[in-house]
Amino acid sequence: MTNRSELDAKDSSPSKADYQPPKVWTWNKANGGRFANINRPISGPTHEAELPVGVHPLQLYSLGTPNGVKVTVMLEELLALGYADAEYDAWPIRIGEGEQFGTGFVEINPNSKIPALVDRSGQKPVAVFESAAILFYLAEKFSVFLPADHPDRSRCLSWLFWQMGSAPYLGGGFGHFYAYAPSKMEYPIDRFTMEVKRQMDVLDRLLADQAFIVGDSYSIADMAIWPWYGQLALGRLYGAAAFLDVESYKHLLRWARDIGARPAVQRGRLVNKLTGDSDTQVPERHSEADFHGKRLA
Numbered sequence: 012m013t014n015r016s017e018l019d020a021k022d023s024s025p026s027k028a029d030y031q032p033p034k035v036w037t038w039n040k041a042n043g044g045r046f047a048n049i050n051r052p053i054s055g056p057t058h059e060a061e062l063p064v065g066v067h068p069l070q071l072y073s074l075g076t077p078n079g080v081k082v083t084v085m086l087e088e089l090l091a092l093g094y095a096d097a098e099y100d101a102w103p104i105r106i107g108e109g110e111q112f113g114t115g116f117v118e119i120n121p122n123s124k125i126p127a128l129v130d131r132s133g134q135k136p137v138a139v140f141e142s143a144a145i146l147f148y149l150a151e152k153f154s155v156f157l158p159a160d161h162p163d164r165s166r167c168l169s170w171l172f173w174q175m176g177s178a179p180y181l182g183g184g185f186g187h188f189y190a191y192a193p194s195k196m197e198y199p200i201d202r203f204t205m206e207v208k209r210q211m212d213v214l215d216r217l218l219a220d221q222a223f224i225v226g227d228s229y230s231i232a233d234m235a236i237w238p239w240y241g242q243l244a245l246g247r248l249y250g251a252a253a254f255l256d257v258e259s260y261k262h263l264l265r266w267a268r269d270i271g272a273r274p275a276v277q278r279g280r281l282v283n284k285l286t287g288d289s290d291t292q293v294p295e296r297h298s299e300a301d302f303h304g305k306r307l308a
């Protein structure tokens with residue numbers, strides 16, 4: 012039988028490695044792969060650029076990616092429930108063109124990632140970044156989509172933070188190596204596929220006996236998880252539906268379809284979307300009229 016130290020020695024054998032890390036890493040700008048042109052090992056602004064400000068109290072600076080869609084779904088759900096103070100202007104931040112590194116954006120999010128929200132309804136503007144923090148902020152502001160009492164409140168927050176901790180394995184891990192890396196490498200694809208399938212199984216078991224992530228009430232946990240795991244199950248991310256055998260996660264798929272059928276979710280998906288057919292894009296959103304003539308799905 013092989014013991015642990017023999018295995019370790021075998022796994023780290025230099026003859027098996029393609030890449031020997033140098034003593035000190037240096038930035039190789041041309042490392043290839045999608046997004047190579049926007050990734051940098053330093054933070055902070057690269058250029059002066061003020062952010063536009065519209066007429067509504069809530070100003071969203073975002074893009075129609077899964078992290079951005081969480082917030083536009085929440086805002087559209089609030090408006091659908093009749094919360095008029097949730098009216099918002101949504102401005103696209105073209106991350107492929109480096110707009111997240113403009114001075115105005117860095118001021119509201121020093122981490123230079125969408126989405127970021129500014130609430131101008133009070134005496135001083137309140138800037139919020141990180142999608143879960145924005146969902147939580149809005150849920151508290153309007154007292155909705157977050158159960159008021161424990162244990163449901165703590166369950167909701169647990170799943171909200173589960174999403175924030177888990178999705179980087181899906182997007183930055185699986186999605187990156189399966190769809191975007193300059194070459195297909197078995198080791199990372201295998202590692203992250205294993206983890207993503209485990210995560211889908213976690214959700215599938217949870218949703219076997221309940222309609223939503225937190226029992227029978229729709230909450231910010233559904234809104235955070237659906238744009239990643241719901242859309243993955245629906246075959247909308249990375250062209251990976253067959254590879255991941257998404258059809259086998261039946262309860263996850265049922266939930267994904269139910270949430271995807273909500274009109275507010277269908278509207279939220281279009282906001283700040285800059286790709287696809289033009290009737291599926293609402294690059295800027297200032298009022299309900301921006302959805303007229305658009306194809307909801």
Ligand SMILES: N[C@@H](CCC(=O)N[C@@H](CS)C(=O)NCC(=O)O)C(=O)O
Nearest residue numbers: 049076078106123124125126141142
């Ligand atoms: N944990 C963050 C992640 C945000 C994030 O990764 N945003 C991406 C787009 S989905 C981004 O802005 N990337 C630009 C960059 O990395 O420079 C959140 O949930 O808000």
